Amino acid sequence: AKQLGTLGGGNHFIELCLDEVDRVWVMLHSGSRGTGNILGTYFIREAREALERRVLGYHVPDKDLAFFVEGEDLFDDYTYAVSWAQDYARLNREVMMDRVLFALREHFPAFSLEKEAVNCHHNYVEREHHFGADIWVTRKGAVRAGKDELGIIPGSMGAKSFIVRGKGNVDSFCSCS
Structure with a gap:
């Protein structure tokens, strides 16, 4: 909860852009604030182990391409966790965008929205x-x-x-x- 609405690190950013007719766009790039990475690290380790245990003998060219088969024990856990992280990332972006738009309205009273968000x-x-x-x-x-x-x-x-x-x-x- 303390991280909700915060940018994070790495390649995450908030940017004001001008398009070809000088309209201002707010571009925001952020995600699940590390949670998705933690979940991904856990599940890729589990998927590698599941790949080694499978009787069917799937072969992947790189161990990072390991996967779960639908119906396996961790498949539902994985899809639930990924869905949760995606929802958190979306909510995080929505909170940040609300804050950015509030600041733009506060400092530029003529500011108005013309387009729907991408x-x-x-x-x-x-x-x-x-x-x-x-x-x-x-x-x-x-x-x-x-x-x-x-x-x-x-x-x-x-x-x-x-x-x-x-x-x-x-x-x-x-x-x-």
């Missing part, structure tokens, strides 16, 4: 329908880019940031790095 996240797991089947999609360092969905590609310290519109490429499971 809220997308990366490093997450979601149940989706692709190629005729309901599957779990993991996007690590990627965002959903369904047809005409808005997404964010953040820059870094002097590199431009972009608001993008998804192409809905089914071969990439509607994803964009």
Whole structure:
């Protein structure tokens, strides 16, 4: 609770951007404040051990690609924990954005919102329908880019940031790095 509404470290930031017609955009990049990383570390260790115990003998080219099979003991725990961390990250961003917009209104009385927020996240797991089947999609360092969905590609310290519109490429499971 003490961290809710705080930015965090690493590559997290709040940035004011100008678009091609000089409209101001607020770009905020933050997540679950380390909780997702802690959960991920725990579950990847457990998935590696589960991979070694499986009778079916799955092979992955890298141990960090270990996974749970739906129906295994920890599968439901994993999806619940990831969902919780994603919800926390979303709420964290909402609280921060409310605070940023409040500050902008306080200091710039003429400030008003013109557009809806673009809220997308990366490093997450979601149940989706692709190629005729309901599957779990993991996007690590990627965002959903369904047809005409808005997404964010953040820059870094002097590199431009972009608001993008998804192409809905089914071969990439509607994803964009």
